[in-house]
Amino acid sequence: MAxxxxxxxxxxxxxQELLGLSARHVPAFLVALARRSRSLEELLERLRETEALRVEEPRVREFASQLWEKVPREAPREPPGRAAERAALELQRQNRGYRLVESDEEGPGPAQDHAQDEPRPRRRHLRRRRRSESPPEATTAYEEAQKRLKMAxxxxxxxxxxxxxxxxxxYLAKREREKLEELELEIQDEELLxxxxxxxxxxLRELRYKRRLRDLAREYKRAGDREQLERSSRYHIPEETREKDVPEAVPEAERRRQSLQDGRRALPIFPFRDELVAAVGQHQVLVIEGETGSGKTTQIPQYLHEERVPSVIMIDExxxxxxxxxxxxxLIKDIARFRPHLKVLVASATLDTERFSAFFDHAPVFRIPGRRFPVDIYYTKAPEADxxxxxVVSVLQIHVTQPPGDILVFLTGQEEIEACVELLQERCRRxxxxxxxxLVLPIYANLPSELQARIFEPTPPGARKVVVATNIAETSVTIDGIVYVLDPGFCKQKSYSARTGMESLVVTPCSRVTAPVCHLCVTCVSPVCHLYGCTEEVLTVAAMLSVNNAVFYRPKDKVLHADSARVAFSVPGGDHLVLLNVYNQWVASGHSLQWCYEHFVQARSLRRARDVRDQLQGLMERFLSPQAITAGFFYHTARLSRGGYRTVKHQQPVFIHPNSALFSLQPRWVLYHELVCTSKEFxxxxxxxxSSWLLEVAPHYYQAKELEDGSGRKMPKKAGKSREELG
Known part of the structure; x- marks a missing residue:
């Protein structure tokens, strides 16, 4: 390899010396080309066919010659059939060289000297004695050996x-494989280079011809495999002559419908169907509490639809x-007071029912008991330091000591999930x-949908699957095969401060009754964009804001690539225009999924934003300017002062998020979509x-004194840039 x-x-x-450039895969391609060539002339011919180098130039021929000498080659291997043939020919040649030993009979011979004739009688005597001593079976054995040699x-x-x-x-089969591989490599090289x-x-015609030839070769091979399979599995079944009653085949759709109905009847909510429908008819507001998996989310809408119960709003989770x-x-509480025919259902698996009942004017509570499966709950005797x-230790203990069954682990966020996945994979390798x-599979809100879908794939035989998830998997997702659940007892909760206008997302302990749950934020849009003639752009920005900061995907093993792709979307003006740029480029690509992969953008979030945009567009006429956004979020403003950014109204210290396009620019006046407190107030x-726009759109909220630019005052060394300087 070295x-x-x-x-x-x-x-x-x-x-670099010959062409002035060198792509990533070209050196490996030329080395492979030299290894496949049987001679220097063949290498030159192959280089000529690529049309990348001029073989007629002396320096190119010198480069090809040096490459031919440097490329390591394996000694030619003789085919097994040729070796067997050579061994058979050698054995045949040796057999032909065998001769029989003739007997030394006496006979007339040439005259010899007396000294030589003297010992002859003794030798004849010895030969005669040997012939007399040899058994008669020797001749038979010799004949048998001759026969065997002839038969061999x-x-x-x-x-x-x-x-x-x-x-x-x-040889032909090997030649076919080599030619097909060579054709595949040529097509890949031309497409890549x-x-x-x-x-x-x-x-282009030549490339298409090669593709067609490759496809025909694949089809021919598949046809041959099918023919061979048919020959090996061909058998004859005698025709049935007896008369018997054959039941009619149940259609696939009917069988699936019957299986679905059986599953519905097995849910814990099914015995309470009639009571639930009656309670909905009797009460305007009904609080419903049921265990996870009882069927309340999927079955209650179907029950109401089947019973034709109108005007029902269900607030699940x-x-x-x-x-x-x-x-x-x-809002729903106020609307319900003025619309007595409106039915409101408030449902959850982990719900403070008494508080919700009191909020909705002491509405009745309908409890659905029971689970689909028995559940044993165990607690640690003392809090864990880490x-x-x-x-991680509990997962490995369950995996080694407990019967088969998949594991579900709840953690608070993406950072903890990725750390847990790395620890489990590293210890399994060790x-x-x-x-x-x-199998260690993560799932969290910002994970692309194709990676999230892996948790629903069946677990291979002999293996165990562990799903490391946020609270997205508690009530929003059902995973088959889960037997063991680990909950550390911590969750991330959002709290909103009306004084500072800030949402804080912090890790807090949760009780035994409540568990960490997932949340979904929906952004509403003010129709002020008509004033500035930018309806289409504002619709897009509002829809992109509604996907809850899940536009970009930043995998841990490709952080640099993801950050580079994100920077490429930056445009002057701020993050709202970046979101608009992302959406417009996605639309220009034809809503391409491959484009999303290449730019580390989540296709699921963009599709959701498109659906939200279509819904908003149906409510507005067809007519982005920053003024329009300022008119909708005028109370979310901050100004760069000597000590950094502070909110205009409450002088709350805040910071631009590192993922923002304005993080390094730091303009003097900014407007933000939301404040989130994690490690800092971002x-x-x-x-x-x-700043003049604020007096224009919200004179009732701001005073001129509050909005003094202060450009003449002494600013910090890293002074913010004005709108004109930013361009």
């Missing part, structure tokens, strides 16, 4: 054609308390084959504004 890497670096340097020779003669045929077949846009018309949901509850480490296979989705 030698090949050094050779590729040498080729890259030579290409005949067998070898008959075997050689068969060996040649087998060797030829093996040039692409269809940079090819001429003849080259009511425990997901945010600023928006609290406002929603207040609950993340305790979760234990090696001593530990059964453990402003999210920031846009640069002019």
């Amino acid at each position: 030698a090949m890497a050094g050779l590729e670096r040498w080729v890259s340097g030579q290409l 020779e005949e067998d070898q003669k008959a075997l050689i054609p068969e060996l040649r045929k087998r060797s030829r077949r093996e 040039f692409g269809e846009d940079s090819l001429s018309a003849p080259e 009511a425990h997901e308390r945010t600023l928006h949901t609290d406002v929603l509850f207040g 609950y993340l480490e305790a979760c 234990l090696g084959s001593r530990l059964p296979e453990l 402003m999210r989705q920031v846009i640069e504004i002019d």
Whole structure:
């Protein structure tokens, strides 16, 4: 590997001298080309076919010659059939060289000297004695050996054609594989190095011809495999002559419907269907409490639809308390007082029923008892100093000691989930084959949908799956096969301060009754954009803001690539215009999924923003300016002062989020979409504004004295830039 890497670096340097450039995969391609060539002339011919180098130039031929000498080659391997054929021919040659030992009979011979004739009688005597002593079976054994040699020779003669045929077949099959691989590599190289846009018309026709040839070869191979399978599995079933009653086949749709109905009847809510429908008819507001998996989310809407109960609003997962949901509850309460025919259902698995009942004028509570499966709950005897480490140890203990069943682990956020996944994978690698296979799968809101879908795939036999999730998996997602659940007892909760206008997201302990839950924020849009003639742009920005900061994806192993892709979307003016730029480029790509992969943008969030935009567009006429956004969020403003940014009204110290496009620019006046307190008080989705706009759009809220620019005052060393300086 080191030698090949050094050779590729040498080729890259030579290409820099010859062409003035060197792409990433070109050196490896040229080295592979040289290894496949059987001679220097063939290498030159292949280089000529690429049309990348002019083979006629002396320095190119010198480069090819040096490359041919440097490329390591394996000794040619002789095919097994050829070796067997050579061994048979050698054995045949040896057999032909065998001769029988003739007997030394006496006979007339030439005259010899007396000294030589004297010992002859003794030798004849010895020969005669040896012949008399040899058994008569020797002649028979000799004849048998001759027969066996002749039979072996005949067998070898008959075997050689068969060996040649087998060797030829093996050679043709190998040749077919090599040619197909070579064609695949040529197509990949042309697509990678040039692409269809940079090819001429003849080259493009040649590329399409190669693709067609490759597809035909694949189809031919698949057809041969199918034919061979049919030959091996072909059998004859005698026709049934007896008469018997054959039940009619149940259609697939009917069978699926019946299976679905059986599943509905097995839910704990099914026995209470009639009582629930009657309670909805009797009361205007009904608080429903039921265990997770009881079927309240999926079945209650179906029951109401089947019973034709109108005008029902169902608020599910009511425990997901945010600023928006609290406002929603207040609006629904007021609307219900003026519309007596409106039915309101408030449902949740972990709900403070008494508080919600009191809020809705002491509405009745309908409880759905029971779970689909029995649940045993165990608690630690004492708090853990490091609950993340305790979760990792508990997962491994369950995996080693407990019966089969998948594991679900709840953690507070993406950072903890990624840390837990790394710890589990590292310890599984350390234990090696001593530990059964453990599939570690994360799931959190910002994870792309194709990676989230992996948690629903069946677990392979002999393995166990552990899902490390935020509270998105508690009530919003149902995962089959989960047997063990680990909950560290911490969750991230949002709290809103009306005085500072800030939402804080902090890790807090939760009680045994309530568990960490997921939350969804919905952004409303003010129709002030008509005033500035930018309806289309504001619709897009409002829709993008509604996806809750889940536009960009930043995988831990590709942080630099993701950050570079995000910077490429930056435009002067702020984060709202960045979101508009992302959406417009996605639309220009034809809503391409591949475009989202390449730019580290979540396709699911963009599709959701498109749906929200379509809904908003249906409510408005067809007519982005920063003035329009300022008119909608005039109370979310901050000014750069000597000590940093402070909110205009309450003088609250705030900071621009590091992911903002304005993080390094720091304009003097900014408007933000929301304030979130994590490690600091961060402003999210920031846009640069002019202070004069605030008096124009909200004279009832601001005074001129509050909005003095202060550009003549002494500013910090890293002074903010004005709108004109930002361009």
